[in-house]
Amino acid sequence: MKNKCLVILAVSTLMLNIGCEKKTVENTASTSVSPSGTEVKMEGELPSKESIPALFDEMDFQQATQCYLWGLPIVAFAEWQQQHYKVFNASSNDLVLYNSYHDRLGILTANATTPYIMTFIDLAANGPTVIEMPAGHTAGGLADFWQREQAVIGEMGPDKGKGGKYILVPPTMKDFKPAGYFIVPCTTVNMFFGFRALDPDPKVTETLLKQVKIYPYDKRANPTPTKVISPPAGKNWYGIQPTGIKYWERLHAILQNEPVEDRDRFFMAWLRNLGIEKGKAFAPDERQKKILIAAADKGQQMAMANSFNKRFADVKHWPDKKWDYVMIIKDPSQHADNYDEFFERTSYFYEAVTYSKAMITKIPNVGQAYLGSYYDNAGNWLDGSKNYTLNIPANPPAVNFWSITVYDSATRCLIDNPQQNADLSSRKDLVKNADGSIDLYFGPKAPAGKEKNWVQTLPGKHWFTYMRFYGPTAAYFDKSWKMDDIKEVK
CATH class of the missing domain: 2.60.40.1610 (Domain of unknown function DUF1254)
Structure with a gap:
């Protein structure tokens, strides 16, 4: 009985101490800083009243960046559609x-x-x-x-x-x-x-x-x-996602016409806080507009990282090389077991448009296969001011033809160079080596005598490339044919 009383006394004392400590914390003001830099003054365990608006701004900003990523595929098509209707x-x-x-x-x-x-x-x-x-x-x-x-x-x-x-x-x-x-x-x-x-x-x-x-x-x-x-001659146009507030204007406009699916209802709730709602005009106040513009900028940076430095499992065709699978969505429905492929979808549709099962064929000699490279062999971004080379070994694994195409990293469109050429392929008259391999060149100026095998890049701009195999053969799938990385020529 004495021991039991001692235990009760000890527990009571402990609870009393906890209560005192809690009371002390409640009366202590502190400041916390969010990962994005928002400062929140705390009153004990609660945010101060003057910090509440900053927290709502933070919440809306974070959700807006994710809405930016979510909207990439539909905004790309909506903008391109407007080019067809209004420009063409x-x-x-x-x-x-x-x-x-x-x-x-x-x-x-x-x-x-x-x-x-x-x-x-x-x-x-x-x-x-x-x-x-x-x-x-x-x-x-x-x-x-x-x-x-x-x-x-x-x-x-x-x-x-x-x-x-x-x-x-x-x-x-x-x-x-x-x-x-x-x-x-x-x-x-x-x-x-x-x-x-x-x-x-x-x-x-x-x-x-x-x-x-x-x-x-x-x-x-x-x-x-x-x-x-045909698109109008001499007139520049872009069927890509716009930037800044225009991104949200295009998203708002297309959402007015399309049904809302169950998977998207949370995103639609987030958008309501940002002035984007079905059946209502898009008229964001200054607070919302500031958040939307900042979120489009940050969202695009996230999209670049997610596309150009893919953090998905088994994304490399050859584990020791820097050639990624471009088509990382496993099924055109964008459904996977227990989740939808949000980040895979974001990665692909930031840098590309249209997706088909034919693009992810596993059957030799039909469909297409796509590999993308964003880095040189040293792991540096591909730089338009530098010179690079790529060796294509003999007998590339393509029944129909192969092609390698250079894109501007900022627009994700064909590089708009003075040469007016962005690709090299088996359909072109390329100079071959004695062993049947082909050396390709990328840089501001063509190496002497290598003009046929060269794509001109632009100083001050980064670039990336896709290697396409039309009718990929068994040698592509079993990886018995292997291509090296793009190498800088010092």
Whole structure:
């Protein structure tokens, strides 16, 4: 009994001491600093009243940076769509042909080797929309505005390259299934359609283009002819995410038209605190505007780190080399076990547009494979003022062709150099070594006698590159063919 009393007394004394210590803490003012530098004056364990506004600013800023990352794919497509409509004067039912080097300068990480044919289709304006695809050697597909593949068209699609009629069904008309069409239930109101003619003969591309038709289903009896439009000559444009407050203006505008998915409801809640809400005009006050501009700047820096220095597992094709898999999203749905691929999606769609299963093929001799390099062999950013070389060993693992393309790190678009060339490929007349390998060169000036194997870079600008294999062979997948890193020439 005596021991029991002693225990009770000891516990009571301990609780009393804790209570005293707690009371002392409550009456002690202190200051804490957040990782982003916000100072918060504390009154005991509570923030002072005068610090509350700073905490809300901090909360809104942090959430805005994540909303920036979240919005990258839809903002890229929305901005590019506006270029089609406002700069090119193309409609939902027209095709835009990106054929020349200048045509493709405004596209995120475009291939400089083959022409693109693309359009953006507004189902709110059109209703159900028909795409008539002719037979031919083509690769293409449909994507929603979150850049999720909705259908493959062409040789790897249900038409098997023999042609056919596809119908795009708006999200509000899921039961609309007319006979005689390949049905494409769409998850967004705005849709992207693009394809490439894989035959190198430009006359074949021209013939194919004349046979593609796009028109509203309710105009099928007498459709308006589909026009083929080219970007305006000599006029610079960019179909990339804008910066600053314009990023949020574009995000607000496209969100007005698109359904909100369950996965995105928290982001929509965050955006409400920043003046972005469905059904309401975008009119941020000065506090919100300041936060949004700062968050777009910080968010872009995060996106650069997330894209150019990928921190994902098994991202290197060869573990001891600096060649990353560009396609790190495991499935076009962007779903993984127990989570959605937020950071993978952010990484890819900051630096690129469009995604397809054909781009992540595991079957030899079909589809494509993409590797990206952002560093030289010493681990330094690729610098436009320096000279580099890259050796391509003999017999690159590509059934169709391979190409390596240089991009401006700031725009993620083809490098706009005086040479007006950004790529070297097996379709060009490159000088080969005696062993069948090829030495490529990158720098402000061509090494003497190496002009054919050279891409001009720009001093004061960083760059990165994609290596593409069209029809990657078994030697790519089993890694028996191996490429070295890009090396600076001192």
